[in-house]
Amino acid sequence: MKIIITESQLKLIIKESSSIDDLLDKINQVGYDNLSDEEKDKLIKLSKGEEPEDNSDYEEEIDPYQLFMHYALENEEFEVNGKRYQTEKVEETDGEHIKVVGIDDEMYFYVTPFWMGKPGVSVITVEGKKYLYKTKDIPKTESEMHSFISNFYTDILPEIITKLS
Numbered sequence: 001m002k003i004i005i006t007e008s009q010l011k012l013i014i015k016e017s018s019s020i021d022d023l024l025d026k027i028n029q030v031g032y033d034n035l036s037d038e039e040k041d042k043l044i045k046l047s048k049g050e051e052p053e054d055n056s057d058y059e060e061e062i063d064p065y066q067l068f069m070h071y072a073l074e075n076e077e078f079e080v081n082g083k084r085y086q087t088e089k090v091e092e093t094d095g096e097h098i099k100v101v102g103i104d105d106e107m108y109f110y111v112t113p114f115w116m117g118k119p120g121v122s123v124i125t126v127e128g129k130k131y132l133y134k135t136k137d138i139p140k141t142e143s144e145m146h147s148f149i150s151n152f153y154t155d156i157l158p159e160i161i162t163k164l165s
Helices: 007-015 019-028 037-047 063-069 144-165
Strands: 078-079 082-090 095-104 108-113 120-125 128-136
Touching: 019 037, 037 082, 063 095, 078 128, 078 144, 082 144, 108 144, 120 144, 128 144
Parallel strands: none
Antiparallel strands: 078 082, 082 095, 095 108, 108 120, 120 128
């Protein structure tokens, strides 16, 4: 049996794939009858290749701190001025932070991007000194966060290390 779909239907399937997966997972867990009317309507429209209506009046805001900690790489190694460094996520009573450790020396400090909603990277040295490395923007989407994280390891951390040295 062959199923033929249009290009627009394929684009819709790709765009809505995570939403479809979520709905199917929910059906597996609680059954179709326990879906909300909006979820049933969305599933029916998607099955017909139609764009579902967006019933939300607002866009959910993301917490940049939590998003960063979700995607940030643990044990990322990088080099600055010929010295090697490694990051590790650490859990403290006030939340998660990134510990930056000098592999070639005794230097270490903590960084926390967007801590308490601040537009930048909070830095705490082992001596307890606190700094804020300001950034231009706070990422508002996942793609912006991925871009920020890439920049974090290649540009921001090396600049912080240079200033602390």
